[in-house]
Amino acid sequence: MRRLLALCLALLALPLPSAxxxxxxxxxxxxxxxxxxxxxxxxxxxxxxxxxxxxMTLLEGTHLYHAQSWFFMKIGIRMYDSQGTLRPxxxxxxxxxxxxxxxxxxxxxxGTKKLRGGLAVYAPNAYGAAMPADQPxxxxxxxxxxxxxxxxAALAYKITDRFSAALAVNVINVYLTASRMMNAMxxxxxxxxxxxxxxMKTSDAELKIGGMAWTWALDAGLxxxxxxxxxxxxxxxxGSNINMAGDVRLTYPDxxxxxxxxxxxxxxxxxxxxxxxxxxxxxxxxxxxxxxxxYQVLQEQRxxxxxxxxxxxxxxxxxxxxxxxxxxxxxxxxxxDNVEVMCGWQMDFSPIPNRTFSLDNASRDQLxxxxxxxxxxxxxxxxxxxxxxxxxxxxxxQDSIATPPTNAKGTAANSEFGFDVDYxx
Numbered sequence: 001m002r003r004l005l006a007l008c009l010a011l012l013a014l015p016l017p018s019a020x021x022x023x024x025x026x027x028x029x030x031x032x033x034x035x036x037x038x039x040x041x042x043x044x045x046x047x048x049x050x051x052x053x054x055x056m057t058l059l060e061g062t063h064l065y066h067a068q069s070w071f072f073m074k075i076g077i078r079m080y081d082s083q084g085t086l087r088p089x090x091x092x093x094x095x096x097x098x099x100x101x102x103x104x105x106x107x108x109x110x111g112t113k114k115l116r117g118g119l120a121v122y123a124p125n126a127y128g129a130a131m132p133a134d135q136p137x138x139x140x141x142x143x144x145x146x147x148x149x150x151x152x153a154a155l156a157y158k159i160t161d162r163f164s165a166a167l168a169v170n171v172i173n174v175y176l177t178a179s180r181m182m183n184a185m186x187x188x189x190x191x192x193x194x195x196x197x198x199x200m201k202t203s204d205a206e207l208k209i210g211g212m213a214w215t216w217a218l219d220a221g222l223x224x225x226x227x228x229x230x231x232x233x234x235x236x237x238x239g240s241n242i243n244m245a246g247d248v249r250l251t252y253p254d255x256x257x258x259x260x261x262x263x264x265x266x267x268x269x270x271x272x273x274x275x276x277x278x279x280x281x282x283x284x285x286x287x288x289x290x291x292x293x294x295y296q297v298l299q300e301q302r303x304x305x306x307x308x309x310x311x312x313x314x315x316x317x318x319x320x321x322x323x324x325x326x327x328x329x330x331x332x333x334x335x336x337d338n339v340e341v342m343c344g345w346q347m348d349f350s351p352i353p354n355r356t357f358s359l360d361n362a363s364r365d366q367l368x369x370x371x372x373x374x375x376x377x378x379x380x381x382x383x384x385x386x387x388x389x390x391x392x393x394x395x396x397x398q399d400s401i402a403t404p405p406t407n408a409k410g411t412a413a414n415s416e417f418g419f420d421v422d423y424x425x
Contacts (some may be wrong), residue, residue: 029050030045034370035371038287038328046064053156056118059116061108072098101123118155141178146176176209183205190404216240245262326349329346357402364395389413
């Protein structure tokens, strides 16, 4: 069984579960973003700290703001055996799969006309899932919890009536815990995954990994109003290196354990965002955004161990990620002076190639639609709510290089519900 531990070190290249196909972060903060998708060209609430910090100059006074959304993933998957047959006969579905995107922030004008400051705490990625303990997928993933949280401080300045610029500093925390089952028979013959559960469970060993890291990044934003009805936004989200450290523990069927600590180098890619917002009629706005994630920097992940195990001091895990894009567009209709309704469309492209696809990061291309509304209840209070539905491209992987191979076919979709509350002092 000791051979099992050496062979299972492939899991040490820690996964990065993500709600969005394109990026490390889910950008669905605030009802303008969640309801119409297009926000970079007119980020008119406190979430501008994240989307485009130059948008803070659209706010007057001091705003205390909270937003959150919840998304629920639905996946059905079957796996290819070595002969190309899909198994088992029925789809395997998660026991549960849910994520949350909370945001709490404040923006103030300091009593000035041109200067704005903002501070926010939020989680661009907070996701957990559990796969059945008695299905072939247990040799890929059984449990995963991933949290990426940030605290951002931003300053924006209205250089002229038509041009604003901003800078932001982020402190980032990344936390992960995950587990899967390992079995020497599966490592020798991946088709053994499909043997009856009662036959395999007596030789299954559970591998648990965890880790945490702190890092930082710089963001910048620009907002330009060439006309009274048109605004253009540009934002840069800085990338960061991550050095994650944590425990590795393998529990054998007889209850004995092996453990050590790992250090894994990861990376958050830099992001570029651009968008426009056009009030093409007195009560209508049309916007569109484009996002770019520089994911090609993630070609491999390197893991080192504090103590060698079976002569192994570390592991290199191929990722082969490509760059990623997302296109978003949406409409807003001002039904009344204090009521707005929105709708949107998005297309998000995954950076993950088929050959490195994994069940603990089942990111694929996806198409989404949205509906939202905001209500200015009083001069001080505004509330909003939105719904998003995303359809994920069919999963069909037949050239996996994972151990065991993640050759699989299936479908996925997710639903997202969100609300926000803004209080102006």
